Amino acid sequence: AKDAGGGGYATYHPDMHDALARRLDLATDLRLALERDELLLHYQPNVDLTSGEIVGFEALVRWQHPTRGLVPPIEFIGVAEATGLIVPLGRWVLREACRQAVEWNRPLKMAVNVSVRQFEDDDVTAMVQEVLAETGMPPQWLCLEMTESVLLTDTDDNLARIVSLKALGVMLAMDDFGTGYSSLAYLRRFPMDILKIDRSFVDRLGAEREDEALVRTIVRLAQRFGMSTVAEGIENETQLTLLQGAGCDTAQGYLLSRPLPAAAATALLTEERNF
């Protein structure tokens, strides 16, 4: 280790070996998971805060591992990014989400997460275009969600990518808004359609008046830039009421619905459930 003193991080510990071994196993397994069709999507409803109607879903990937059970994305998206597997994995997610949206055959917004690595792949626009064509997905039903980190690096190339994706007719959302540090400048520069207010802001709602003011300011800012707003991670009625009062357009969160397997999401749509 370079720096054995101080931080304690360089000190070897058996747990680190376990953690590393687990990550390596995971990388090998993940490669096979794609071939073996072990990935699946859950869908979290996005609800209009005025009408209570479902206006869309966010597709969230899970991995049905043969021995570990249902593995959440936090445990394998990082590995997928580090190994480059995120490119085929992301393509699979996009195709499956579009296939499902076409099967539902309703004008709902299907939101799909796109990671930085996937976004910076040279062919991202061609890939999206191919999947739209393969699945027959109307471009205006698709929303690509990306985090601010996409907008922070290599800005000229990334701006060109954003512009060419927009030209396909898909919507673009800025995910986890407020967690990066150059948010405001990038709002001006990039033509995003939707701003997703990060859960960390929603969490605090109800505790302090200042937090309410902060959310109101974010919503107004988005409106000034012609963007609609989605609040993430709504867990209680207080948050719901405050977000409605702030003029936020739509919301997702456990209060409304957890992410659901495809069959359960289909059932929700069929019974035309309002929230």
Ligand code: C2E
């Ligand atoms: P994200 O895009 O910010 O997605 C929202 C996460 O918050 C989801 O976790 C969702 O289940 C969770 N969530 C929703 N409502 C609530 C709530 O009321 N309370 C709390 N505590 N959590 C809530 P999930 O599905 O575990 O995904 C975690 C992250 O993994 C996502 O964060 C996204 O960054 C990434 N991810 C998921 N699916 C994909 C994918 O297909 N591709 C890529 N590149 N990343 C993905």
Ligand code: CA
């Ligand atoms: Ca997201």
Ligand code: CA
């Ligand atoms: Ca988010």
Ligand code: CA
């Ligand atoms: Ca997040």
